Amino acid sequence: MIKKLFLSLCVFLLLLFSIQSGSGQAEFKSSWQSLLDKSLTNWDKFIGIPEPGVSVPGYTDESRQKKLPLGLNNDPLNVFTMVEENGQPVLHVSGQILGGLSTKKEYQNYHLKYKFKWGELKYAPRLGQKRDNGLLYHATGPHGKFWNVWMRSHEMQIQESDMGDYFALGGVAINIKSKKLDNNQFIYATDGEFKTFIQGQGLVNRCRRSTDHEKKYGEWNQLELICFEDKSVHIVNGQVVMALQDSRVHIAEGDEPSLQRGKIQLQSEYAEAYYKDMQIETIKNLPKQYAKYFL
DSSP states (O other), rough: OOOHHHHHHHHHHHHHHHHSSSSOOOOOOSSEEEEOOTOTTEEEEEEOOOOOOOOOOOHHHHHHTOOOOEETTOTTTTTTEEEEEEEEEEEOOSSSOOEEEESSSOOOEEEEEEEEEEEEEEEEETSSOEEEEEEEEESSSSSTTTTTTTTTEEEEEEEEEEEOOEESSSSSEEEEEEEEEETTOOEEEEEEEEEEEEEETTTEEEEESSSSSOOTTTTHHHHHHHTTTEEEEEEETTTEEEEEEEEEEOOOSSSBBBEEEEEHHHHHHHEEEEEEEEEEOOOSSOOOOHHHGGG
């Protein structure tokens, strides 16, 4: 009897192996969704105001004086385009004009991972400054809410030597454990005190990442963003550089509604940049290795 059971088990395992290895190979359905394709199917473009000296067909000096952005899906200079690198689709951000590439869908409770590297070109008015970019999340409300180009959102900063910093844009607020530096800036610290970061006159809207984990210029960086309920985690090359909580819309008077979902927006900010391997996965809870940052 035992011998027959053993033989039956062997036959079952062989059949299972043949199904997975043969022409009838079973498909493994990954829970990760790719966000970048050759046609930018999942995205909308919003282009801001061209700087003086930047010639754009059909855009007049009068439009510039009136501070009119080029607007939604109007990208005549190809600020956001897909290119091919080693046979792989890569997003090229020219940086020539301020702009935002935003997902058509809103996302909530997710793990986002992507690769990023700097290009060579820089543009006025940031020619003499650090290369700058950023990923905005929980982006809601109208396009152009902030600086006539970006939506109201939280920013995971992507700037030379500052990858993972936080900025509040256009009317959001969040709490971060931090310490005050001698230069009146704040830096994320697990043993710090909670401080609210809000964008507005006389308010502090930036918190520095804990440590610099950016790779050398020209190398690809692996960046990750985890959002669950009102919490988020900024990860740079495998290292947690900031944990944030109590995400909300800032209202000067009255209750502040929790902000737990929104679009994802990629910036163009006067520096050439590249993105690839951008994937997103819905999560049902905060992974254990990150939950400890909120104890």
